[in-house]
Amino acid sequence: MIRFSLAATIVALALSIGGCSLNAPKYTPSLDNANRLRDAHIAPIKVGAFTADEKDRSRVDKISLRASSYASPYKGSFISYVEEAARAELADAQALDPNAPTQLDGKLLRNDVDVGMSTGNADIEAQFVLRRGGNVRYDKVKKAHSEWESSFLGAVAIPAAAENYPGVVQKLMNDLFSDPDFITAAKP
Amino acid sequence: MLNLLRLAVVAIAVVLTGCAHQIKITPDVSAFKSDGVTPIDKKVGYYISKEDREKKVITPGGGGDKVQYQPYKELEPALQKSLSIIFARVYSLESLQDPQIAGNGLTYVFVPTIATNSSSDSVLTWPPTKFTVVLACKAVDAQGATVWEKQFTGEGTAEFDEFKSDLSLSAKRAGEKAFAQFQQAVASDPQFRK
Numbered sequence: 001m002i003r004f005s006l007a008a009t010i011v012a013l014a015l016s017i018g019g020c021s022l023n024a025p026k027y028t029p030s031l032d033n034a035n036r037l038r039d040a041h042i043a044p045i046k047v048g049a050f051t052a053d054e055k056d057r058s059r060v061d062k063i064s065l066r067a068s069s070y071a072s073p074y075k076g077s078f079i080s081y082v083e084e085a086a087r088a089e090l091a092d093a094q095a096l097d098p099n100a101p102t103q104l105d106g107k108l109l110r111n112d113v114d115v116g117m118s119t120g121n122a123d124i125e126a127q128f129v130l131r132r133g134g135n136v137r138y139d140k141v142k143k144a145h146s147e148w149e150s151s152f153l154g155a156v157a158i159p160a161a162a163e164n165y166p167g168v169v170q171k172l173m174n175d176l177f178s179d180p181d182f183i184t185a186a187k188p
Numbered sequence: 189m190l191n192l193l194r195l196a197v198v199a200i201a202v203v204l205t206g207c208a209h210q211i212k213i214t215p216d217v218s219a220f221k222s223d224g225v226t227p228i229d230k231k232v233g234y235y236i237s238k239e240d241r242e243k244k245v246i247t248p249g250g251g252g253d254k255v256q257y258q259p260y261k262e263l264e265p266a267l268q269k270s271l272s273i274i275f276a277r278v279y280s281l282e283s284l285q286d287p288q289i290a291g292n293g294l295t296y297v298f299v300p301t302i303a304t305n306s307s308s309d310s311v312l313t314w315p316p317t318k319f320t321v322v323l324a325c326k327a328v329d330a331q332g333a334t335v336w337e338k339q340f341t342g343e344g345t346a347e348f349d350e351f352k353s354d355l356s357l358s359a360k361r362a363g364e365k366a367f368a369q370f371q372q373a374v375a376s377d378p379q380f381r382k
Contacts, residue, residue, distance in 0.1 A: 021352075021353055022353055022354070022355070023353045023354050025212065025214065025216070025354075025356075025360075026216045026217075026218055027218075028214055028217055028265045029217075029265075031265075031268045031272070031278060031279075031280060032280075034272065035277065035278075035279065038277070071353070088218065092269075092272065149210075155209065155314070156209060156210070159209060159210060159211065159355050160210045162355075163210065163211065163212035163356065164212075
């Protein structure tokens with residue numbers, strides 16, 4: 001009985017602590033961005049395929065949380081995660097149109113998650129370019145930083161990082177879609 | 189050696205036992221569909237108090253552990269999405285006397301009350317296998333009179349094979365179900381189309 005209890009405890013601990021694969025939550029767009037973009041009456045926008053420089057691709061497209069892998073729900077790619085975030089924001093603002101002459105492109109430059117012993121950190125950086133008729137109307141690099149309470153225990157720290165990562169993408173999107181230069185560039 | 193192992197296991201178990209694992213219960217709002225909903229060309233608001241938005245709740249998980257989350261903050265996107273599917277414009281309000289009510293010509297303000305609970309039939313894993321969201325919501329008109337009040341219950345379940353890659357899955361499913369009922373009820377109620 002004692003041996004069984006010990007074994008059960010070890011298995012439980014292994015399941016609790018051990019490395020596993022977690023899925024990132026799907027992106028949740030912001031009501032403020034939707035209202036702001038609707039109020040601004042921006043032109044419809046098509047979202048292009050976001051990219052990364054080849055030298056950065058493996059670093060920004062995949063995320064590990066200590067020993068655990070962390071999977072993007074969008075084609076397994078965090079470049080696609082940022083692309084889908086932009087698409088979701090514009091869709092909620094009723095400004096997404098796959099046939100629009102205005103196109104938003106993005107290049108992911110940085111995408112780091114640090115599962116610290118007491119504080120978790122995420123940093124993201126991307127270049128956004130808005131084009132219409134071959135002309136670049138907006139070209140800026142945006143960055144965002146996010147922090148959350150972490151732990152030395154993987155069973156606490158890894159799920160916390162997994163659930164908090166989308167927050168830094170939301171901050172990046174807020175920075176882009178609240179930028180007056182972007183809104184001016186996106187007007188008809 | 190066995191004593192050392194036993195000590196280590198007990199020490200870790202003591203640290204783990206009773207700890208509250210952070211989960212995030214926001215459902216996948218991209219799954220909220222507008223199919224069959226006839227939009228209402230009105231502006232509405234919703235009010236969640238600052239205290240409610242910051243409120244942290246701890247409910248049971250499995251193996252004697254607990255889970256911690258912020259029900260109002262984390263279900264707010266579901267409320268926003270449901271209302272946005274139905275109404276032309278949705279605003280978050282600071283109070284029931286928010287100047288945006290008159291300033292933006294809001295016709296209704298929705299005020300949710302959220303209760304949650306969770307449980308697990310597993311002794312080996314901490315994520316809840318069952319989660320319940322009870323959403324009670326009232327709508328007041330621009331004068332503050334209650335014109336609509338209903339309650340919805342969403343129950344979500346998830347087994348190990350499902351939640352091993354999404355530790356909040358049962359909670360997300362429960363929230364999605366509660367707000368799907370809410371959305372359907374608001375969209376079909378003639379009160380909001382007067």
